[in-house]
Amino acid sequence: MLLQRIRNYLQGYVLILVRGPHLERFVNLALAHGLRLWDVCRVGPDMLSCKTGVRDFKHLRPVLSKARCQVRVKRRAGLAFLTGRALRRPVFFVGLTALVCLLYVLSGFIWFVEIRGARTVPRTELGVALRKVGVYPGRRKAAVNVRYAEEELVRMVPDMAWAGLRIRGTVAILDVVEKTMPPEAKSEVRDIVAARDGIIERIRVFKGYARVVEGQTVHQGDLLITALPSEPDGAGRGAAPAGAAAGEVEARVWYHATSSALFTTIEWHRTGRSASSFRFRFGNKEFSLGRKPKFASSVISTHRRQWFPWRNGRHYVEWIRHRYDEVVQTKKMVGRAEAIRTAAAQAGQEIEKLLARRPAIRVLSRRQNLKFDADKVTVSVTIEAIENIGVATPPAGAQGR
Amino acid sequence: MTRGKWSGLGERIADFFELPKEVVLDLPQVSLIGNGFLRIENHRGIVEYLPDVIRVSASRGEMTIRGRKLVIRSILPEEILVSGEILSIELSNWGEF
Numbered sequence: 001m002l003l004q005r006i007r008n009y010l011q012g013y014v015l016i017l018v019r020g021p022h023l024e025r026f027v028n029l030a031l032a033h034g035l036r037l038w039d040v041c042r043v044g045p046d047m048l049s050c051k052t053g054v055r056d057f058k059h060l061r062p063v064l065s066k067a068r069c070q071v072r073v074k075r076r077a078g079l080a081f082l083t084g085r086a087l088r089r090p091v092f093f094v095g096l097t098a099l100v101c102l103l104y105v106l107s108g109f110i111w112f113v114e115i116r117g118a119r120t121v122p123r124t125e126l127g128v129a130l131r132k133v134g135v136y137p138g139r140r141k142a143a144v145n146v147r148y149a150e151e152e153l154v155r156m157v158p159d160m161a162w163a164g165l166r167i168r169g170t171v172a173i174l175d176v177v178e179k180t181m182p183p184e185a186k187s188e189v190r191d192i193v194a195a196r197d198g199i200i201e202r203i204r205v206f207k208g209y210a211r212v213v214e215g216q217t218v219h220q221g222d223l224l225i226t227a228l229p230s231e232p233d234g235a236g237r238g239a240a241p242a243g244a245a246a247g248e249v250e251a252r253v254w255y256h257a258t259s260s261a262l263f264t265t266i267e268w269h270r271t272g273r274s275a276s277s278f279r280f281r282f283g284n285k286e287f288s289l290g291r292k293p294k295f296a297s298s299v300i301s302t303h304r305r306q307w308f309p310w311r312n313g314r315h316y317v318e319w320i321r322h323r324y325d326e327v328v329q330t331k332k333m334v335g336r337a338e339a340i341r342t343a344a345a346q347a348g349q350e351i352e353k354l355l356a357r358r359p360a361i362r363v364l365s366r367r368q369n370l371k372f373d374a375d376k377v378t379v380s381v382t383i384e385a386i387e388n389i390g391v392a393t394p395p396a397g398a399q400g401r
Numbered sequence: 402m403t404r405g406k407w408s409g410l411g412e413r414i415a416d417f418f419e420l421p422k423e424v425v426l427d428l429p430q431v432s433l434i435g436n437g438f439l440r441i442e443n444h445r446g447i448v449e450y451l452p453d454v455i456r457v458s459a460s461r462g463e464m465t466i467r468g469r470k471l472v473i474r475s476i477l478p479e480e481i482l483v484s485g486e487i488l489s490i491e492l493s494n495w496g497e498f
Contacts, residue, residue, distance in 0.1 A: 001475075023450065024446075024447045024448060024449055024450050027446075027447050027450070027473075027476060028446040028447055031446065031476060031477075031478055034478075036477070037473075037476050038473075038474060038475045038476070039472065039473075039474060039475075040450070040472065040473035040474075040476060041472045041473075042450060042451055042452045048450070050473075
């Protein structure tokens, strides 16, 4: 049928209106004469419309006279008639053809260059590099060697780790991944400062000058040992080294952890009622299918089915199902002793976590305070300990001193 | 009588050799797709055509298609394709095998 339609269009066809008393006879005679009719439709008591090919229409005359029918052409269609019209308006069709050809030729060039992902590398530098590898507006797309351009760009721009070049239509898109530089070397660290508040218990200077004395209270960020040779100090030992200050500063420090426990706890239970809503993602477009259920509270779980894997693990088509399980809350009374136990255990765990991160710490004492409110109890745990609080800092020059 | 006798023979031959009967016995073949399309092969022309009824002549009698907004999509010497809302198909004056 499709081939037939294409053939009809190419050869041209006419929509005709046939009027007469014996329309069935007209159809049968046309068949007998080998003429093709289609879309035969009765439009009145003595009239029908039908389509026939241009060549068949020329042979319709004897059939019409035999069936005593009259014919009127209502519409002409198909390429044959279009060509006829084109021949009557040659300039218009030459212009149209020229425009199509021009668009085709112009679509073979790069007209825009887009750079994505460049944060620290200057875009002008990237633009120059792109031009050098042959990617610039006005360049023929077929003349661009994408792989060569990518390799050359990475070589030419030292701060770039990876370059991905793609040409979409008339736009050349350059995706840039910049290099992440490692942190500055430890040898450049100069001073030692306090990592936290405390009271100095003991200070041992290996290199540089001490800026605090034992028994002194220090705050976080205070200078403890400096390596600046321009500031000689009586507490320092010998000449300061050109590199980093070094030493140990032990101080008495305190750690606190607080936790509360309510006398009533809330527990959530599933009621057993559940409902689902669906979403369908096609590329970047998402369509919602079905409504969200009207549960006051619910637990949502998401299941995804994906098709057509795309680049970077992304899928082009995705079927998303959200399952809503209705939940309700119930309140449970907790005794005072149990609430204290819970809060103390939580505070204790927090303290243990803190101490686990500081293996060199020496715990001196542990204190616990309780505070009661109308609906809860708060437990505070305080640890007193000895710890090395000295940490290295970047060079003084780097801090703007 | 003679015709019935020969037709019976033709039917037996078609059965024996497993040949398509519509070819051997010159019978019309009707295919209905839902109630929207109807294909009649091996017809003998149109007897009557109105928007709600089409009568088609066949080798053994007449076939009447009733429906609404019936359109003859295509008509060829061997085949008629009808579209529209088809309600019924009747066979009338149908000769025996």
